Every structure is written in C-alpha cells, then in structure tokens.
Amino acid sequence: MDLITSLAEVPETELFTGGHGGCRSCGAAIAVRQALKALGPRTIITIPASCMATIGGSDLTTAWEIPFYHALFETAPAVASGIRAALDIQGIKDVNVVSWAGDAGTADIGFQSLTGAAERQENIIHVCYDNETYMNTGGQAGSVTPYLAVTPDTPGGKPTPRKDMLAIMAAHRPAYLATASIAYPLDLIQKFQKAKEIQGFRYIHILAPCFKGWGIREDQTVQVARLAVESGLWLLYEEIKGQRRVTYRPERRVPVADYLRLQGRFKQMDDAAVAALQAEVDRRFQEVQS
Amino acid sequence: MPQLLNGNEAAAHAARLARVEVLASYPITPAAPVMEKITQFITEGSLKANFVRVESDHSALAAALGASMAGARSFLITNSQGLAYMSEVLYHVSGLRQPVVMAVVNRALAAPHSRFPEHGDAIAQETAGWIQFFCENNQEVLDSLLQAFRLGEDERVRLPVMVNYEGYIQSHTREVVDLPDQKVVDSFLPLVRRPVLDVENPLAVNTVASPAVYMDYKFHQDEALKRAGEVAREINAIYAGLTGRDWGGPVSGYRLEGAEIVLVTMGSLVSTARVAVDALRSAGEKAGLLKVRLFRPFPLTEIRATLKTVKAVVALDKNIVFSSGGALAREIRAGLYGHAAVPVYSYILGLGGRDVDVEDLMAIYRQVRDQRQAGAVPAPYQWYGL
Amino acid sequence: MAAKELPVVPSARPGTMAAGAAMEKIREQRPVIDQGKCDLCRLCLFYCPDAALTLNQGQVTVNLHFCKGCGICAVECPVRAITMVPEYPSDRGFLEK
Numbered sequence: 001m002d003l004i005t006s007l008a009e010v011p012e013t014e015l016f017t018g019g020h021g022g023c024r025s026c027g028a029a030i031a032v033r034q035a036l037k038a039l040g041p042r043t044i045i046t047i048p049a050s051c052m053a054t055i056g057g058s059d060l061t062t063a064w065e066i067p068f069y070h071a072l073f074e075t076a077p078a079v080a081s082g083i084r085a086a087l088d089i090q091g092i093k094d095v096n097v098v099s100w101a102g103d104a105g106t107a108d109i110g111f112q113s114l115t116g117a118a119e120r121q122e123n124i125i126h127v128c129y130d131n132e133t134y135m136n137t138g139g140q141a142g143s144v145t146p147y148l149a150v151t152p153d154t155p156g157g158k159p160t161p162r163k164d165m166l167a168i169m170a171a172h173r174p175a176y177l178a179t180a181s182i183a184y185p186l187d188l189i190q191k192f193q194k195a196k197e198i199q200g201f202r203y204i205h206i207l208a209p210c211f212k213g214w215g216i217r218e219d220q221t222v223q224v225a226r227l228a229v230e231s232g233l234w235l236l237y238e239e240i241k242g243q244r245r246v247t248y249r250p251e252r253r254v255p256v257a258d259y260l261r262l263q264g265r266f267k268q269m270d271d272a273a274v275a276a277l278q279a280e281v282d283r284r285f286q287e288v289q290s
Numbered sequence: 291m292p293q294l295l296n297g298n299e300a301a302a303h304a305a306r307l308a309r310v311e312v313l314a315s316y317p318i319t320p321a322a323p324v325m326e327k328i329t330q331f332i333t334e335g336s337l338k339a340n341f342v343r344v345e346s347d348h349s350a351l352a353a354a355l356g357a358s359m360a361g362a363r364s365f366l367i368t369n370s371q372g373l374a375y376m377s378e379v380l381y382h383v384s385g386l387r388q389p390v391v392m393a394v395v396n397r398a399l400a401a402p403h404s405r406f407p408e409h410g411d412a413i414a415q416e417t418a419g420w421i422q423f424f425c426e427n428n429q430e431v432l433d434s435l436l437q438a439f440r441l442g443e444d445e446r447v448r449l450p451v452m453v454n455y456e457g458y459i460q461s462h463t464r465e466v467v468d469l470p471d472q473k474v475v476d477s478f479l480p481l482v483r484r485p486v487l488d489v490e491n492p493l494a495v496n497t498v499a500s501p502a503v504y505m506d507y508k509f510h511q512d513e514a515l516k517r518a519g520e521v522a523r524e525i526n527a528i529y530a531g532l533t534g535r536d537w538g539g540p541v542s543g544y545r546l547e548g549a550e551i552v553l554v555t556m557g558s559l560v561s562t563a564r565v566a567v568d569a570l571r572s573a574g575e576k577a578g579l580l581k582v583r584l585f586r587p588f589p590l591t592e593i594r595a596t597l598k599t600v601k602a603v604v605a606l607d608k609n610i611v612f613s614s615g616g617a618l619a620r621e622i623r624a625g626l627y628g629h630a631a632v633p634v635y636s637y638i639l640g641l642g643g644r645d646v647d648v649e650d651l652m653a654i655y656r657q658v659r660d661q662r663q664a665g666a667v668p669a670p671y672q673w674y675g676l
Numbered sequence: 677m678a679a680k681e682l683p684v685v686p687s688a689r690p691g692t693m694a695a696g697a698a699m700e701k702i703r704e705q706r707p708v709i710d711q712g713k714c715d716l717c718r719l720c721l722f723y724c725p726d727a728a729l730t731l732n733q734g735q736v737t738v739n740l741h742f743c744k745g746c747g748i749c750a751v752e753c754p755v756r757a758i759t760m761v762p763e764y765p766s767d768r769g770f771l772e773k
Contacts, residue, residue, distance in 0.1 A: 007718040018726040018742025019697030025746035029725035037722075042489045046356065057497030061696060062688035067487040069359060070496040071352070072378055078342075078349035082314050082356025082364070083487060085340035089311045089362055095489055113352065116345030185722040219747030219760075222723050387685050448684060486685045493687040507686055509679040 001197045003190045010037045010189060013065075020063035022055040025218040027208035027225065029055065030182045031129045032100065035206075038192030039125075041066055043096040046080050048110055049073040050102035051136045051210075052129060073109050076101045077117035080124040088123075096196055097124045103144045104134050106205075107165050118172035118201050125195050125202040128165065131210035139213040148273055149265045151213070157268035166205060170239065175200030178238035178247075181207050183226035187247050191238055198240070207234045215264020227259040232285040233277075246288060256281050295467040297460035300428040301393045301453075302327035303467075304435035305365050306337045307475040308391075314342040314353035315366035319405055320457040321395035324367045347372030351379040351390070358388040359495065361485030363439065366390070369457065370397040370404075370411040377415060383450045384419030385511065386486075386496060389442030390450040392420075393435060396557070397457040398642040406643020407456035409557060412585075413609040413617045419511055421451040421518050422586040424556035428465040431455045433535055434583075436475060437525050443482040444525070447518045449511075458643070459558045470533050478532055519587045540589035542581050543596055545571060549578025551658055552597060554622060555606035556582045559646060563606070566651035577655060582618065590625040597622070598630035604658050606651070607671075608640040615671030635661070636671035644675050694742075699726070703745035705760040709736050713757035720749040720758065 004010055015036040022029045028051055036043065044067045047053040053070040056063040071079045076099035084097045099117075101110050106128035114126060133151055134140045141151040141158045144165060148157035170177055176198045180188040188206065195202040209225050211218045228234035229248065233256055236248040256278045260266045269277075295303065301324045305313070313332075315325045331337035342357070344350045347368050354364040368376065373394060383390050398404035399411055412422060421441065425431045431453065438451035455461065486495050499507065523539035530536035545567050546552065553563050560581045570577035580596055582589070597603055603626075607616025614620065619636030626632055635658045640646045654674055661668070707729075714736055721729050721736070728743035729736055750758040 007722060008716075010718075010722075012730070014727045016727070017691070017694040017697075018728055018739060019693035019695075019699070020726070022725060024725075024744040025748055026725040030723060033725070033727060034722055041492075044360070044487050044489065054498050056693070057494040057688050058693075059497060059500050059503050060682075060688045061692035062494035062497055062690065063693040064494040065492060065690045067489060067492045068494040069356075069487060070494075070498070072382055074348060075352035075379070078314075078344060078352040079356035081342050081344070081349075082312060082353030082358075083360040085312045085314065085342050085353070086357035086360035086362030086364075086485075089338070089340050090360075090483075112346055113344075113349045116349060119345070120343060182723075185719070219751045221725075221746075222748055222752050385686065486687060492690050493685075494690070495685060495687045497686070497688045499686060503680060503682060503686075506679040506682055510682060510684070 001193065003193050004186070007186060015041060015065040016056060017063045017065065020055045021058060022051065023212065025211050025221045026055070027131060027182055027210055027221045028052045028129050030221070031206045031208040034182065034185045034188050035127065035192050038189045039096050039098065039196060042094055043098055044083055045098045045100050046071045046076050046083065047100045048076040048105035049136060050105055052100060052102065054136065073105060075113055076105055076110060077124065077126055078113040081117050081120065081122045084123050098127060099124060100127045100129065102136070103128060103130050103132060103142050107143045107163055115172065118169065118174060118203070121201050123199055125204065128205045129208045130205060131208055131213055133213040135210050135213050148269045150268050151265065169203045173242060174203050176202040176238065176240055178204045179234065179236055180204055181225050181229050181234060181236060183222045183229060184236060184248060187236055194238070213265065216262055220262060224259065224262055227254065230254045231256045231259045232281045233259060235288050237288065249289065253285065292466050292468045294464045295428055296462050296464045297428045297431050297455045298323040298395070298462070299327060300432040300467045301367070301435060302331070303469055304432045306331045307470065307472060308436055308439045308479055309337070309363065310339055310365040311362040312340050312342065312354065312357035312364045313366065314344055314350050314357060314364060316344050316347040316350040316368070316372060318347065318368055318372040320397065320461045321367040321369050321393065324393055347375045348379060351376040351383065354390050355379065355383050355388055358390050359386065359485065359487045361483045361488065364390050367393045367395065369395045370399050373411045373415060374399060377418065380415055380418035380420060385507070387448040388450060389448060391435065391438045391442060392450065392452050394452050394454045395457045395461045396454050404642045405457070407459050408641045408643065409454070409609040410641070412452060412454045413611065416586060416617065419449065419515060420586065421449055421515065423451065423453045423583060424585055425453065425455040425460070426558065426560040426581065428460060428467050429535065430537060431460065432467055432469070433529065433537060436479065437529055439479050440525050441518060441522055444521050447514055447521050449514055449518060454557065456558045474532050478529060515587045519584060519589055522584055537583060539592065540584035541592045541596065542583060544579040544581065546578040546580065546596060548576055550576040550601040551604060551655060552578040552580050552600045553604045553606060553651065553655065554580045554582060554618060556585060556618060557608065559606055559608065559640070562646060562648055563651055566648045566655070569648065570652060570655055575655065588621045588625070593622055593625035594629045597626060597632055600632055602658055602662050603632055603634045604654060605634055605636045607636065607638055610638050610641060619671060633668045635668045637674045638671055639674040646675065650675060697741040699742055699744045700740055703743060703763055705745040705747065705762050706740065706743060707738055707749050707758045708761050709738070710757045711735055713755050715755055717754060720753055723748050723752050
C-alpha cells in the first residue's frame with residue numbers, strides 16, 4: 001500500500017458533500033471529509049446521536065455519498081459489529097465498516113458497546129471525533145471534557161480531569177490505534193490509509209474543536225487544533241499491535257497557556273492551574289517521546 | 291422427524307432450519323440455552339452463521355439490526371430485563387422496517403426480582419411495532435419461528451417478529467416436537483435480501499425526520515402491521531400444506547359450537563384451558579375456548595366474528611397493566627365495542643410464575659357463570675390466585 | 677387525506693443535500709482568492725468544513741452554494757492568498773460560476 005505523501009495525491013471525490021447542516025467552521029465535518037478521502041466509497045458508516053449524526057441528513061436529503069446509518073446513542077460499535085457479521089456471511093469483502101462517534105458515543109454512553117467490540121476484536125474502525133463536550137445536546141460536560149472547562153452544566157469548571165481514552169483503548173490491545181488532528185490532514189489521511197489495510201479492531205481518536213463549545217472565534221477551529229498539537233497537549237502517534245511511533249513532533253513546543261487563553265471555556269483556570277497543566281504536558285511529552 | 295424437545299431446543303432448531311445468518315444475542319435466564327445450542331450448531335458445522343458475542347442485550351438487538359440492514363437474516367433471544375433494556379432498539383428495528391426475528395422466553399419483570407414466567411415483559415412492548423406471536427406448546431414455538439421469518443420478510447409486511455413462549459413451563463419442559471426436513475424449510479423460506487446499507491446502492495438511513503414526514507412514516511408502519519394479520523394467515527396455510535400442521539390464523543377456536551361462556555387466552559394457558567373446557571363440557575357446561583395466537587396485530591375482526599354471539603367472555607391475562615387490568619381483556623373489549631354488547635370478565639392470574647391449573651380455570655368459569663346469573667356487571671378486572 | 681409517499685425504510689438518497697444547497701442565504705462574508713499568490717498547497721481544500729473549495733483547471737475556486745463564510749480558509753492559507761469579503765443582502769444576487 002502506498003501512503004500518500006502529499007495532499008495533491010488525495011482523490012477529489014467528496015463523500016460528505018456541501019449543503020449539510022453543520023455550523024460554520026464545524027470541526028467534525030472537517031474530520032469526516034479528511035477521513036473519507038482515505039477510506040473511499042466502499043465504506044459503511046454508522047454514527048450514534050451526535051452533531052455528526054444529524055448534520056448530514058434531514059428528511060429526504062443527505063450529504064452522505066456512502067451508506068450511512070444514524071444509530072442509537074449507545075450502539076454504534078455494536079451496530080458496526082452486526083454489519084461486519086452480515087457482510088462476512090455474504091462473502092462481501094473490501095468494505096470498511098466504521099463506527100464514527102463523538103466523545104459521548106465513545107467514552108460514556110457508547111463505552112459499553114465500544115469495549116465489547118474491542119474485546120471481540122471486531123473487524124471495524126472506531127473513530128472518536130472529540131470536541132471534548134456533548135455538543136449535540138448543548139455542550140454539557142462528559143468524561144473527556146478537560147479539567148476546569150466551563151460548560152453549561154459545569155459552570156464553575158469541570159471538577160475532574162479528562163478520562164484517558166487512549167490508555168483505556170490501548171489496554172484492549174487493538175490491531176491499530178492512532179491519534180489525529182484536523183490541523184494535520186496529511187497525517188490524518190495517512191493514518192486512515194493504514195487503518196484501512198489492517199484487519200481487526202482499529203481505534204482512531206481525532207481532536208476536532210468546536211468553536212461554540214470551546215469559546216473561540218469561528219475561523220480559529222483549525223488554528224486551535226494546531227495549537228493543541230504544537231503545545232504537546234495533543235500528541236500525534238500511532239500504535240500497531242502496541243508498538244508506538246510518534247508521527248509528528250513539534251520542533252519547539254509552544255506554552256500551553258497560548259492554547260488555553262484563546263478559549264472561553266478555560267476562563268476558570270488560574271495561573272496555578274495553567275502551571276499544573278504545563279507540568280503534566282511536559283511530563284507526558286517526555287514519556288511519549290522515549 | 292419427531293423428537294423430545296423443550297421449548298428452547300425447539301427454538302434453536304428453528305433458527306438452524308431457517309438458516310439464520312447472524313446470531314447477535316445476549317444470555318438471560320431462562321432463554322440462554324437457545325443461544326448456546328445455536329453456537330453448538332455453528333461449531334459442529336450444521337449451521338453456517340456468525341455469532342456476535344455482544345456484551346449486553348441492548349447491543350444484541352443493535353447488532354442484529356445492523357446485520358439485518360446489511361442484508362443478513364438475523365435472530366436473537368431475550369426476555370424480561372433484557373427485553374426492557376433493549377426497548378428503545380425495538381422501536382428502531384420496527385421503524386426501520388427490518389425483519390429481525392426474536393424468541394422471547396417470557397418472564398416477569400423486576401422488581402421484585404423474578405425468574406418465573408408471565409407475559410408482562412412482552413405486553414410492556416406492545417407499542418413497539420413488532421408482530422407478536424404467543425405459542426401454546428413447543429411444536430408451535432418451532433412452527434411459529436419458521437413462519438415468523440417468512441412473515442417479517444414478506445414484501446407486504448417488512449416488520450420484526452417476536453415469538454413468545456413461557457420460561458420453564460415451555461422453555462424447559464420436553465414435549466414431542468416434529469422437525470420438518472431442511473428441504474421443506476428451504477422451499478418455505480427462500481433467502482430474501484434487502485440491504486439498505488449497501489456500498490453498491492448507498493442510502494442515508496434514519497436521517498432526522500421533521501414533523502413533515504415522521505407521522506407519515508408511522509402511518510405506513512401501522513398499515514404494514516395491520517396487513518401482517520392476513521399475511522400470517524396465508525403463510526400458516528402454506529406451512530400447513532407443507533407440514534400438515536395448521537395453527538389457524540391469528541385466533542383459533544376450540545369447542546366454540548354452541549358455546550355460551552368462552553375463555554380467551556394466550557400461551558401455555560391455552561393448553562390448560564383445552565383440558566378445562568373438555569371437563570366443563572363433560573359436566574354439561576356450554577364452555578368454549580378462543581386461543582389468541584397473534585397479539586400484535588390484534589385480530590379485531592376475528593374477535594368480533596367469533597365472540598359477538600356468545601353470552602360472556604372470560605379473558606385470562608398473565609399480565610397486569612397497573613390500574614387498567616389485563617391487556618387481552620382491554621383489546622377484546624375494544625374489539626367488541628360498538629359491535630356487540632358481550633360482557634367481558636377480566637382475570638389477572640399466573641403472575642411471576644404462580645401456577646394456574648385446570649381446577650383454577652374451572653373455578654373461574656363457575657365464578658363467571660354465577661356472576662352472570664346474578665346479573666352483575668363485570669368488574670374492570672379481578673385478581674385470581676392471591 | 678392520504679399519507680405522503682415515502683421510502684419503506686426511512687432514508688435519503690445521495691446528492692440531495694448538495695442539490696438543494698443555498699448557503700448564500702446565511703453567509704455574511706465570502707472568500708476571495710488571489711490566484712497570483714496561491715501556490716496550490718491545497719490546505720484550504722482540506723480545512724473547509726463544507727467542501728466549498730475545489731481545484732478547477734489548476735485554480736482554487738469557491739462553490740458559493742456550499743460556502744458558509746466561516747473564514748477558516750483565509751486564516752489558514754500559508755501565503756495569505758485568501759481574503760474574506762463582507763457580503764450584504766444586496767450582494768446576494770450575484771454569484772460566481
């Protein structure tokens with residue numbers, strides 16, 4: 001398999017078209033557009049309750065050019081497991097089966113079916129597009145919402161740290177695991193290309209900011225996604241059968257404060273909290289690089 | 291060929307004969323043996339199917355739904371807590387018109403916790419849009435499951451089907467069950483594929499429905515469920531021609547000729563009621579029995595036709611809709627309303643596995659007969675066996 | 677009164693949102709590309725949430741039915757070839773092909 005080496009090699013076909021109902025600057029839409037460039041038309045995607053499930057289809061119209069199913073909140077990985085079982089028994093090959101969920105559909109209400117599918121080593125790709133809150137219901141806090149983030153139901157700042165989904169999913173020993181960012185499309189597309197060729201359970205976690213939930217300007221969606229990576233807060237790596245390879249390393253990390261101060265949701269963070277986060281980021285960065 | 295099989299074994303054989311392709315099922319007492327037996331069939335090679343060893347009942351139906359939408363014939367088992375848990379998925383399956391077939395081994399719902407049989411679990415899902423069969427014995431379990439696949443997949447129907455039989459009384463009790471030949475079943479159940487998740491013909495399934503379309507979808511769904519009664523009758527006739535076993539349509543009568551007081555019931559109580567009716571007839575009572583085989587769609591026309599000339603109906607419900615009474619009684623009264631002023635006596639019995647025997651049914655019959663003679667208007671419902 | 681004719685399985689067919697796209701009705705600014713500055717890095721094509729930017733005969737062009745005017749492309753262009761220009765209701769009769 002030849003990984004693309006430049007954006008010029010990416011196919012032009014759009015599998016998630018314009019005209020969809022996402023907000024201006026929707027990070028989720030950017031993520032799915034990029035991913036589908038690698039996955040291609042022989043892909044069946046199931047998306048549980050989330051912004052992504054709803055923006056692409058209304059009554060008799062849709063932006064999806066591939067088979068799509070808007071699943072119940074808890075169920076995307078279970079539905080995907082059933083789809084794969086059906087394709088296999090019919091001898092239908094070379095079809096990507098993807099469960100594409102937000103953070104709730106992955107880490108919280110969807111976790112049961114996710115852990116089940118991972119344990120069964122289902123031949124599917126689960127993608128978490130992570131905007132770190134429950135945006136579809138108005139932006140309430142979930143388990144992967146960062147510590148001290150202000151949300152409609154944590155107006156004083158979230159009292160607990162973000163749950164480490166990557167460690168949790170790594171513990172399931174998936175065939176492939178990767179982090180990605182919408183600000184690094186070549187890296188993201190290559191990872192989906194790789195995932196596509198691997199059999200077994202694959203997990204890809206994409207950081208996809210939401211201007212509304214994060215309290216940033218609309219046009220800063222990609223910029224803030226980049227800062228998360230450049231500060232070392234969001235690490236870009238992949239693991240094939242547990243062997244980790246860092247795919248992008250910022251040459252010189254920017255201070256975490258540069259990332260935080262652009263976002264209205266972190267207004268509850270005082271200097272001590274920012275310093276603590278910087279220390280945590282430093283520690284993790286060292287750990288991962290080695 | 292006849293074998294001594296319990297209800298669970300009968301169900302497993304039905305799934306095997308129907309050549310189910312995906313089993314996505316979660317164990318629950320006392321239904322789990324069905325799944326176990328099917329996985330044995332798969333392992334020993336007598337059934338070519340994929341087993342999705344899901345991690346919950348809710349995921350079981352979600353996976354079965356996914357498999358059905360991707361074109362495979364899907365099957366699962368559940369009851370009580372599992373059925374209640376997967377409740378929201380039931381509505382997806384019916385709303386998306388997928389012919390998933392499910393064996394429900396009826397069991398009481400907690401709380402308090404119970405392992406034992408009654409129909410409350412299935413009745414709680416009466417609005418979910420599924421076709422609901424209730425089986426009298428293990429032979430009927432096998433035959434109804436086979437008919438269920440054809441019924442659900444029929445072009446005029448395209449709906450999921452629940453086949454109900456009672457925990458322990460039926461699931462774990464052995465009776466003679468005749469297994470039809472695989473060739474006979476193959477001719478009865480040709481492979482039907484209608485994938486809606488198909489890379490050759492992409493569709494976006496379950497887009498957000500505005501008020502402009504939701505109600506119309508529900509209308510079409512309702513029409514389909516209403517059609518299912520007639521299609522069930524047709525399919526039963528075809529099956530009868532192939533196997534010699536005729537379960538009748540949505541209802542079937544026993545000793546209704548000249549009957550004045552008719553017992554109406556579903557499930558295992560039907561076989562008990564047959565014995566009771568024989569005993570009552572021997573004692574000179576003009577007793578009769580109407581078996582309700584299909585609870586959804588409820589056979590309103592047949593109910594009217596068979597009951598409008600009787601003197602009294604005794605509805606025997608192994609379920610309770612709190613403060614409202616028995617589901618069967620309610621449906622019968624609704625069916626007769628405006629057509630015939632036949633009094634319907636409603637009895638709640640057998641909940642949580644409390645045993646109901648022939649003597650109980652005869653006592654209920656006599657109670658009704660005496661209440662009628664006294665000219666009393668039937669109570670909304672009465673409890674029996676407390 | 678009869679129910680609407682609908683597919684048996686609630687679903688929609690591909691191409692239907694694109695066909696009806698009319699984001700010009702909500703847009704408050706639109707991107708203008710200086711083709712002279714553009715070096716065809718293609719990043720804007722991948723950063724657009726709405727697939728509004730495409731390469732047509734070697735030039736980046738904007739589909740004004742898809743573009744919601746978010747401004748990401750202008751912020752992200754490494755050579756600053758894109759400027760966001762305000763749009764007012766009176767402008768909305770005129771669309772680039």
